[in-house]
Amino acid sequence: MKDVFILAIETSCDETSMAIVKNGNEVVAMTVLSQMDTHATFGGVVPEIASRMHTENITIVLEETLAKSQMNVSDVDAIAVTYAPGLLGSLLVGIECAKVLSMVYEKPLIAVNHTMGHIFANQIGNEMRYPLLSLIVSGGHTDLVLMYSPYDIEILGSSIDDSIGEVFDKVARVLGLPYPGGPNVDRLALEGAETYHLPKPMLQNDYNFSFSGLKSAVINLVHNEEQRGNEIRKSDVAYCFQNAAIDELKRKVELAFQKTGVKEFILAGGVSANQYLRKVMSDLSNEYQVNFHVPVLKYCTDNAAMIGAAAYPLYLKKIFSNYELNAESACDISKYVQFMKEFIQ
Ligand code: KG4
Ligand code: ZN
Secondary structure, eight states, X not given: OOOOEEEEEEXXXXXXXXXXXXXXXXXXXXXXXXXXXXXXXXXXXXXXXXHHHHHHHHHHHHHHHHHHHTOOGGXXXXXXXXXXXXXXXXXXXXXXXXXXXXXXXXXXXXXXXXXXXXXXXXXXXXXXXXXXXXXXXXXXXXXXXXXXXXXXXXXXXXBSSOOHHHHHHHXXXXXXXXXXXXXXXXXXXXXXXSOSOOOOOOOOSSSOBOOHHHHHHXXXXXXXXXXXXXXXXXXXXXXXXXXXXXXXXXXXXXXXXXXXXXXXXXXESGGGGOHHHHHHHHHHHHHTTOEEEOOOHHHHSSOSHHHHHHHHHHXXXXXXXXTTOOOOSSOOHHHHHHHHHHHXX
16 A cells, blocks of 8 residues: 655644654654743743744744655645644644645645544554553543544543643642643652642542542642641642542543453553653553553654644545634544544444
8 A cells, every 4th residue: 555644733732743644653754843931931821822923833844844854745645734622723823724735735634633633642653453442631631432443432431520631730830830730740749758638539430530629629738738837848749639630540540441351551642741640550551461552752742743643544534624624622532433433334
């Protein structure tokens, strides 16, 4: 079969990224231009600034990616772009760029769900063997899904309130750690110890997650200690919070191992960069003799290579988009799952 090259574009949040991906698993070239330093001065992503910066950066990123790959747009087979979920203004910059490239070079346009991108980051340099269990731990979502193929997915459970990434970021903010919060909590927790008692999330026998109770407990703990004039040991709070949150993820993954007997397990989403989470899931998989895979760090956080990887199964089934494609800010993977179910039938 002829090799398939996909030019992928990702602008859903504060990274402008493009990549050329071969056959859904090999990165020919990738560029990521992060706006993190700019947003850090505001303590979080400012949507208006993000879209303006994408507009400034997108052609630079395109030129750089083409130069690194030594290819032209005319050499690729399709243009893929993240259309949801994310910041509307940011997504629109990527979508308009993709439409123009698709029109001018007469290449099919592929609309990719960002969360599916995080899952398919596991396909880069690695074979995803089905059926597999995937735990998605991102800024917007926490889902546990069983995949029988790229087109046949069952959602086992999701967070009924906050996503795990949101809670990491909130805890970081309460502790006065700089943006982006998650990696800073991760680092600080390495120096912490089990001193504070935090409640365990209470959802017992199903696959759904709940993190809002834990979030409130951390906020109350910090405020109470401050009111009493006690010095808060930030590293211990980070350690105890991280343990409680990751323990909740572990319980649900273990339940899925026991109930489904699945033998392949992947981690996906920005929080999968967390060192302690990677270790806990790796140890649990060893215990159950399950093959475990997590992307290398540069493919855990937002990047266009994962969008090119997720676009490949869509390319194979010729699931192309028209030029009415628009951005969607809130869009969980259930929409993708439902679309695929109907498509396969
Ligand atoms: O998956 P992602 O790009 O967000 C969405 O697509 O929704 O991930 C961003 C999230 C943020 O909440 C960030 O704080 C968190 O991932 N994150 C981490 C780490 N690195 C990124 N959380 C904990 N530990 C990390 N090392
Ligand atoms: Zn993301």
